Amino acid sequence: MLSRTADNLFWLARYMERADFLARILQASRRLATLPRAYGGMETEWESALLSSGAAPAFHAAGLAVDEANVTRFLAFSPDNPSSIRNCIELARANARAVRTALTVEMWEAINGAFLELKAFEQARGRSAEDLTRFLDFVKQVSAAYDGGAHRTMLRNDAYWFSRVGLYIERADNTARLLDVKYHVLLPESEAVGGSLDYFQWTAILRAVSAHTAYHWVYRDSLKPWLVADLLILRPEMPRSLIACYESVVQNLDRLGKSHGKQGPAQRHARAVFGQLEQSTIESVFHNGLHEFIQGFIADNHRLGALVSEQYLF
């Protein structure tokens, strides 16, 4: 396939996934921000939302005060934030339009429909909290519809594999950044220090990745910060965990390699990262430092993106 098309599909999947993640971050933050301080409600919540989404530098450069209204607007609707939900959808559609021939009708309709809804929502004046809730749910639905459309209707060829590789690299990055911002409340000592004060922080993390129920099914235990970390890093059955994302990255890159008749640096690197995750235990992660581990992963994941680009001539 055309290199440009592969590039577009790769980024299209990333933008759709990012929009979904931003919607989840905002929902989790809004929930946390309504808690009384005694239950862990902290003013830093909106700063964390900015950090997790990677939008903090742009936000501060704009000189805005960190509060609910500003952060929500910036992450959801701002044309000035390159990765606001709005811009993600717009960029996704621009990419989709450019490679329309590589998309199925269902995928195109999901994105185009989202774009039209977005325009309608932007025109609606005086947004209420209820409107915002509806909008965030809508974004998650669109992302699911796109993803489902791809899964159900795309031919299993390189267009599909590139698209999936983009999706899982983005998802891994999102999970890792969420963990990075919150790592301090997940350290084992924090239970002794902060006690249940952090309880709502942990649930917020789980909610942001739709894993609140999953946690209980996997561990059949009350919330323990190290188990939250374990779930999001090392449990293969958790679809947003780093290891699950990498299992999928490796699979899709392998299929790509097979169809092109050769493996390259991207495949080798992805397998190495996956192997490392497979050999890790949560104890060894904590022993070597959770923060360092996550930082290392983010860098590795970023490197994979670059290798995929190099190898496939984007």
Next chain:
Amino acid sequence: MLSKVAQFDEMGGFEGSTRPPYEKLAKWLGSVEPEFLASRRAQAEFLFRRIGITFAVYGSQEATERLIPFDILPRIIARAEWAELEKGLIQRVKALNLFLADLYGAGEILKAGVVPSELVYRNPAFRPEMAGRRVPHDIFVHIAGIDIIRTDDDGFFVLEDNARTPSGVSYMLENREVMMRLLPDLFALHRVAPIENYPDQLLATLRSAAPRGAGADPVSVLLTPGQFNSAFYEHSFLADKLGIELVEGRDLFVKDDIVYMRTTEGPRRVDVIYRRIDDDFLDPLAFRPDSALGVAGLMGAYHAGNVTLANAVGTGVADDKAMYTYMPDVIRFYLGEEPLLQNVPTWRCREKDALAYVLDHLGELVVKEVNGSGGYGMLVGPHATRAQIAEFAGKLADNPANFIAQPTLALSTCPVSVASGVAPRHVDLRPFVLYGANGASVVPGGLTRVAMTENSLVVNSSQGGGTKDTWIIDDAPLARA
């Protein structure tokens, strides 16, 4: 002024009695409620927006993507009428191809004095780079859109030839799909010639036109200027239906006079380029150096005979409005046949007597720029203000050769479903002719364009015109003997 001209309606004729091809439609219209039509209109709009069938209007910022208005009532042509039209279209495109091969070759028609040389050599669309060059299979125009009008029962006139990169075929195809979803009952009353094989025929035409050196399985691509072009929807639609890559200039490169596309598996050789980019932008080395849309070195590969461009470079010299007036003679010259399709009577303002006549009758005539397109730069005399007429008289006196004039024709009307009910609107027709090494074909019907504004004669989509589905039907006898 217009009201004095007898108006031919494709459903009602001159007197308002239903013409045979429209009998079932007329009956059906009598049986449905206005609310029904209104709901179908709304549904059509929804469908088109959802599918994303849009086009861009240059110079209008707030709406870079707009829908072309679609009318839900079909335009119907009887099979026997169509058969005549089809023969005339193929004859015309055949002549256009011979004409172009001659203009860039021996120039016999110029030597014979049938067409004035300066009309060719001073024409901005004439490509000196092509002089003395042959193109694969000597085919210049692979895809032509011939604009047709009618003013009465007695057949059709050619209004304009489009031999460069005619567009609109995606609307023709999508209109049909939408119609079948919207009005299945009306459909079931007729036997409508299918058009869905157009993409297959187009692909066959492109493949047949591949350079002789290409293998048994030539690689074709569609070259688009990109998603900001007004016809980008059509480009992506066609590439998808043809199953070929939709490429931009930056996806292609030329090495040793061979064209390649950049793929994830490395460079892949390209044999046929269905290009939807104007000549000027094809190759920055040969034409406009500031073009970022084209492919450097493409003309070298073309001249080396390693790639087919469809349509060929330089076809614009044959389809401008001044050359149009010579088409009947061109057909006689190359084919030794009388033209089956008539031209609209046209005054060439470059000729002294014609210019004098035109200047005296500006208020009645339609004056067009020889190289204008899309309905821009024209004067519709009966609808123009005095100031506009005076301005045009000035332009004409300054550069008469740049203009032609035609009578204000009573373009036929067709029933259209509008908010106030069913009303007549002016229409034309753009059939698409394919011409390959495998022969010529015309997809039955074509794109009917409608001037959606009451009494307006301008059907161009860039000027607010709309479209209709066009049905060639089998079972209605012709009115005339």
